[in-house]
Structures are given as C-alpha cells and as structure tokens.
Amino acid sequence: MSPRVACRLLYLAMQKTQTRIQAVLTVMLVNDGSGKAAALKQALAAAGVRVVAEVEANLHLADVLAAARPDVVLIDSDAPSRDMLEQVCVMGDQHGQPVVMFTGNDNRDTIRAALQAGVAAYVVGEVESSRIQALLEVAIARHQIEQSRRAELADAQRQLADRKVIEKAKGLLMQMKGLDEQTAYKQLRERAMKQQKKLAEVAQEIISLAEWLQN
Amino acid sequence: MIAANSMPVGKPEKTVVKVGYLPLTDCVAVIVAAALGFDKRYGITIEPCREASWAAVRDKLVTGELDASQALYGLIYGVHLGLGGLQKDMAVLMTLNQNGQGITLAGQLAAEGVRDGAELARLIERQPRQFTFAQTFPTGTHAMWLYYWLAAHGIHPLAQVKTTVVPPPLMVAALRGGQIDGYCAGEPWHSVAAAEGVGFTVTSSGAIWPDHPEKVLGATAEWVAANPATAVALTAALLDASRFVDDVRNRDTVVALLAEHAGLPFSAAVLQAGLSGNCVAGGLKCFDEGRVNYPYLSDGMWFLTQYRRWGLLREEPDYLAVARQINQLALYQQAAALAGVAMPSSSMRSSTLVDGAMWDGRDPAGYAASFTVRGATMAEWEGSRSPALWQ
Numbered sequence: 001m002s003p004r005v006a007c008r009l010l011y012l013a014m015q016k017t018q019t020r021i022q023a024v025l026t027v028m029l030v031n032d033g034s035g036k037a038a039a040l041k042q043a044l045a046a047a048g049v050r051v052v053a054e055v056e057a058n059l060h061l062a063d064v065l066a067a068a069r070p071d072v073v074l075i076d077s078d079a080p081s082r083d084m085l086e087q088v089c090v091m092g093d094q095h096g097q098p099v100v101m102f103t104g105n106d107n108r109d110t111i112r113a114a115l116q117a118g119v120a121a122y123v124v125g126e127v128e129s130s131r132i133q134a135l136l137e138v139a140i141a142r143h144q145i146e147q148s149r150r151a152e153l154a155d156a157q158r159q160l161a162d163r164k165v166i167e168k169a170k171g172l173l174m175q176m177k178g179l180d181e182q183t184a185y186k187q188l189r190e191r192a193m194k195q196q197k198k199l200a201e202v203a204q205e206i207i208s209l210a211e212w213l214q215n
Numbered sequence: 216m217i218a219a220n221s222m223p224v225g226k227p228e229k230t231v232v233k234v235g236y237l238p239l240t241d242c243v244a245v246i247v248a249a250a251l252g253f254d255k256r257y258g259i260t261i262e263p264c265r266e267a268s269w270a271a272v273r274d275k276l277v278t279g280e281l282d283a284s285q286a287l288y289g290l291i292y293g294v295h296l297g298l299g300g301l302q303k304d305m306a307v308l309m310t311l312n313q314n315g316q317g318i319t320l321a322g323q324l325a326a327e328g329v330r331d332g333a334e335l336a337r338l339i340e341r342q343p344r345q346f347t348f349a350q351t352f353p354t355g356t357h358a359m360w361l362y363y364w365l366a367a368h369g370i371h372p373l374a375q376v377k378t379t380v381v382p383p384p385l386m387v388a389a390l391r392g393g394q395i396d397g398y399c400a401g402e403p404w405h406s407v408a409a410a411e412g413v414g415f416t417v418t419s420s421g422a423i424w425p426d427h428p429e430k431v432l433g434a435t436a437e438w439v440a441a442n443p444a445t446a447v448a449l450t451a452a453l454l455d456a457s458r459f460v461d462d463v464r465n466r467d468t469v470v471a472l473l474a475e476h477a478g479l480p481f482s483a484a485v486l487q488a489g490l491s492g493n494c495v496a497g498g499l500k501c502f503d504e505g506r507v508n509y510p511y512l513s514d515g516m517w518f519l520t521q522y523r524r525w526g527l528l529r530e531e532p533d534y535l536a537v538a539r540q541i542n543q544l545a546l547y548q549q550a551a552a553l554a555g556v557a558m559p560s561s562s563m564r565s566s567t568l569v570d571g572a573m574w575d576g577r578d579p580a581g582y583a584a585s586f587t588v589r590g591a592t593m594a595e596w597e598g599s600r601s602p603a604l605w606q
Contacts, residue, residue, distance in 0.1 A: 060394065062379065080382035082270040087353045087380035 025136055028053040028070040028097075030061065032079045040074065040102055046129035049136065061085065070097055072136050077103035098143030100136070162200035169203030172210050227258050227445040234432075234449070235264045235272050235284030238478035239383065240402035240489040241312045241430050242285050243469060244501055246476045248456035256455065257448035257553065265478050268382060269352045276435055277303045282442070283449060285311060286433035292518045293354030295541055298527050304436035307515065307542045308450045309508045309550070311430040311457070315489070315499030316357060316420035317405045318364060320397035321390050325415055332368035332418065339370055348372070349381040349389060349398040356429055359521045360420050361399035366588035367423075367570035373525065373591055390414050401429075402489030402499065403481055410485050421498035423569045426507075428514040439543060446543070450550035454508060458556075461502035466490065505556035510542035513563040513576025520574075520583035526591030534579035 027044065029051050031037040037054075044051060053068040055061060061084040065073065075082060085099065166188065173184040192202040232254075236242035248254050249261040264281060266272050269290055275281040277294070288307070295305040320329060329335050339346055348365070350357040362372040372378055381389050386404050389395045391413045398404075399420075408414040420427060432453060439446050460469050470486045473479060479486060490499060500507050515538035522528040544562060551558055565575035574582060 060379075077274075078267050078271065080267045080384065082268040083352050083382055084380045086270050 025049045025072070025133065026052040026068075026070045027072045027074050027100075027136070028055070028065060028068050030055055030073065030075040030079055030081050030085070032056045032076070032081050037074075037076060037102070043129040043132055047132040049132060055081070062087065065097065072139055073097050073099045075099060075101055077101045098139045100139050162198075162203075165200050165203045165207065169206040172206060176210070225444045227448045228442045229282065229445045230258065231260050231262055232282045232445060232449055233262045233264050233280070235266045235275060235281040235286075236477075237266055237269070237272070237285065237383070239285075239430075240473065240479070240486070241315050241499065241501075242477055243460050243473055243490070244311055244453050244456040245285055246472055247460055247469060248452045250472050250476060251456070251459065253455040253459070254449075254452040257451050259445060259448045259452065261449070261452065263476070269355065273301070276305075276433065276438075277301060279435075279438065282438060282445070283308065283432055283434040285430050287352055287355035287357070288428050288431050288514070289354045289356050289359060289518045290352060291431060291433040291541065292515060292522075292537075293527075295537070296519075296522070296528065296532070298354050298522065305541055306434050306436045306439040306446075307510045308432040308434060308439070308446055309453060309547055310428045310510055310514065311432055311453070311501065311508070313426045313429060313498075313500045313503075313507045314419065314421035316360060316399065316401045316429060317416045318361060318397060318399045318418050318420075319386075319390065319405050319408045319414040320417045321393070321395070321414050322412070323393070324396060329417070332364060332370075335417070336368040336370050339375060346376040347395045348376055348378050349386060349395045349400075350378060351380060351383055351400055353380065354518075354522070354527065356427075357399040357401070359518065360423050360427070362525060363521070364399075364418060364423050364569065366586065367568075369588065371588050387411060387413060403479060403485055406485045406488040407481060409488075410482075418569075419498060424566060426498075426500065426566065428511070428517075431510070436540070439546070443546060446546050447550045447553065450547060451553040454502075454505070454550060454554040454556050457502040457508060458554075460490075461500065505551060506559065508547075508556070509551075509559050509562075510544065510547055511559070511562060511564050511576075512538040512542055512544075513565075513574065515542050516576050516579050517574055520579050523580075523583040524586050524589045526589075531580055535576075 025048075027049055029037055029041065029044075031054060041051065041054075052070050053064050055064055061081055073085070075085065169188060170181065170184045173179055173187060174181060177184070177187075179187070188202060188206075189199060192199045195202065234245050234249075236245045245261065245263050249263050254261040264275075264284075266275070266284070269287060272281070272284050272286055273290060273294055276284055276286075288310075291305045291307055294301060294303055296302070320335070324335065324338070327338055329338055348361055350361045352358065358378070361378065365372040365376065370376060379395070381395065381398065383400045383404050386395075386398045386400050387408050390398065390408060391411070397414070397417070405416045409416065420429070432450065434446065459465050466487065469490065470483050473486050473490075474481075474483065502508065512535065516534045519528065519532050519534050519537060523531065548558060550556075563576040565573065567573050572582070572585065
C-alpha cells in the first residue's frame, strides 16, 4: 500500500470512528509490570476515558478481553502478560482490539518493531491527558486499516487457492469425461448451483474423490 | 564460492554482547558463562539481560537491543516464519539444553484418580466440564509438548480442552487457584509445584520425546551476518559453560550461581531438583559431550511439522531449506573446534516419541500428515477423519 493511500485510508477510518467516539472510549489496562500504569490511569481519568477492566497478571486475559470488549487494550511493554496477548493474536481472534503499549523506553527501533508486530500505538513516558483521546483514536484507526489490509490479503490468497483447485478439477473432468474446457467448467458450475455450494468446494470434492478412486 | 560463515574466525566484532534470558533453570549456561568468565576466554564480555516475557525477548532481538538470547526453539522458528505478525529472518546458533521440562497437573485431578495421560483422557470423556491447560508461548516448545502429549492420548488440544498462555512465574498460583488444570513449562516450576504440594508432575518432557531440543541460543540472521566472529566466540563460551554445568562435581557452584543471578527466589533444594537428572520433571541435559548443543536440522524441522499439524502453517513449507537457513551449522562447527567439542556424524538424528512415531527428518511432509489428531478446530479434525466423497 502506498503512503498516499495509507493516509487517505487513515483519514477515512478516522472519520468513520468519529461517530463512535462521540460515546465514551473504553480501555482495558493490563498492569503487571513495573507500575507505569498509575500515572497513565490518572491521565485517562482526566481525559474522560473509561477503564472497563484492569487486570494484574490475570490468567484469563483472553476471557476478560472478550467480556469487557474495550475499544483499546493498554499494556506495559515489560509486563509478563504480554505472552498471553500473543496467544490471542496467533491462535485466532483476528478481530482483536487495538493494543497500545506504554513504556519508559523511547528507542525508535523498538517502537517500529512493536508497530510491525501489530501494536497499534506506543506511548512513551508520561502522557498529558489532553493528548490521550487523540492518541487512542489514531490507534483505533490504525488498527482498522491493518485489519482490512490483512482481510484483503487473506481474501486474495484464498481466491488464488480457489482458482488452483477449480483449474485442477476442470482438468480432471476433461480427462475423465472427455470434455472440452468450456463444458467441463459449465458442468462444475451447474453442480455448484444445484448443490448451493461454492465452486471451489465442489471442485475440491471432485479432486478428493478422484484421489480416492486412484488409490 | 566461499560462504561467509565458513571463513576463518577473526577478532570478535563486538566485545560486549547482550544476551537475554528468562528466569528459568535452563538459562543456566548464560549465567555461568558470564559469572565464571568463560566469555573472556574468547575475547568477549557477556552481559546477561533478564527479560519479563518471550514477546519482549523477540522484540528486543528484532530491534537489536539484545544481541542474542536464550529462546524457545519454536520462538525463533515462529518469528522466521512470521507466525503471529512480525517476520524477521532468524538464526539458531546452538541448542542450550535437552529435556528438563514437564507437565504438571492439579492435585485435584490426582484425587479424581488421574495418574497418567490415559486416565486423564478417560476423565475428560467422562466429565463434560471445561478443562484448561497452560503453556508459555503460542509457537513455543511447551505448546508443542503439551499438544503432542494430549494428542498422543487421544485428546484434541485445540478442540476438546482449552489451552492458554500463562507466564511461567504465575503457573503455580494459577494451579493453586484452580484457573488451570495443568501446565507445561520448564523447571523450576515443577519442583516448586511439588514442593508446595499443589500439583504432581504427570510426565517429564523427556518422556514425551527423549532428549528433545528445548532452548536455543537465538539471534537475528542480520546480527549473525554482521557479527560472525562474535557469534562464534559467544557459542564457544556457552559450550564451555554447558560442559561445566553438566559436570555433577560443579552442581553446588551452579546452584549457587542460579540462586544469586538468575532471579529465581527458591531454596537450593528446589533449584537442585530442577537441575538434576533425577528431578521430578526429568533429565535436563546441557552438554552430553556436545550431543545436546549441535543445532540438528531435524530438530528445527520437527517444529515446522507441528505447525503444519496444528494449522499454524497453512501451506507446506520447504522444511529442509528453512532449517538450513536458520540453524547455523558452519558457525557452530567453528565454535565447537575452538571449544574442543566433538561434532556429530550427521545433521539429522532419529528419535521415537511417546506415541511410538519415529522422527528422523527424512519425510517431514509425510510425518506432518501422519497424525490422526490434527487441525486447529474440531471441524477440521473431523473433516480430516472423514474425507469428502461424491454425494
């Protein structure tokens, strides 16, 4: 994605979130690090941001997260619970909330890497309450862009995989039933329509069956 | 063409080397190398850096805040493959230990008659309540040992029970509090649970896979390419330290160093239990004449087979090529020569795991596809058991 498109998307996403942000922003605070959260909590309160859950080394972080459904998760970069958040990211929940990390460390490379790893924003040192709202809004917008980018990528990959399967099934039909390409494709499509299934699903069934017959 | 990593060893490019570790028994070689000056023999100073989470280790390796780190084998492979987000080419310089992990179950399960995996499987079939088991990192070794052991007893780890990540220092508290029914982690967390009487170790990791690879010395490929002589010096220093740790005559010294430097606030008896070959979690090996430390390609490939099995890898990887990229065989050979450590005759090794399956690295795709309990969800599992036929 080009920077210009990214900027445009960011703008659009922010406009979209504007309507929702009229309501109170909610955050979940994960706080089992060195206690950097105390100052942040004050700033959040002053900014009118609601802390819907605060967990200290909570063992059911994923469950609390699912129950509280905060707009943003705030976590200390030194918290051992970071590995629990990893699990949430790797094992599925693709619609996960944006994660904002707070830290005393202002190493630029660290921030860049964290952002690449899916962290939506990085808060360094103390934050004025006047800036918090904007910061969280940008984090949410960024997260939405990232989600849609990933969804697009997954979609493109799936389409490519589907096409491969369909091509293969078409080839099998041509070979087994002595059809030309167009007729093979037509028969595939008719079968899919009759069974109300996706073309790729029907194609996969044919491939599985052919493999089974050949063994 | 001469590959960069077969060049003769020169002067270390960096003299101070920051090496990350987590407070665990098997960080011992890093602690010992720095404390006893094995690093100075090779012209470097190791600065051990204690970290709070594996995610922090990963981030700091990737950004260069750490030069190298003790790491879960599967963490290095996971980052190289970009599982869970961040992708960066990674390197394994050596294996730091085999075995020394385990699975501990809650005392409550023992009261319900569970002594082994088969009885656990029967209990889970019988009782419809939610069972929760913890491991330490989604792509890590403990996740893979836990999944493998449950599956070997016919329990689908991702469909029939809940698996979650809990940081090792919180495991015992979680077990005591009843939030989890058991966990797979490293020592000393099994010895601690036993000493506090909250759980019992149902299997050592060495019983799941005898002499399995566990923690490695990891770095980014970029760092290794820029600092090959430092990488060799660091590996050689850790080989010397590993030799020292495995010598039982040094046990008291090693326990004292762990207690003093590793951030493990436990009695000497508990630390000793975690280290010793007869401990409850069984069989930690740090050296074994270098047989532990060689970064076998078949070891690395095994993790790829399990990522395929559990749906973390959607596509078939080029198993051998990935392992060759990550495991730095040529650099290891130089370090082994410096430290006077024997090399194995092959970059593959053969093992028989708890379910009777043999793994020798020869047919990774076939091996990955051979498991009946597989897939990320119950639907996928059942799908794999009944192939779709023409209706």
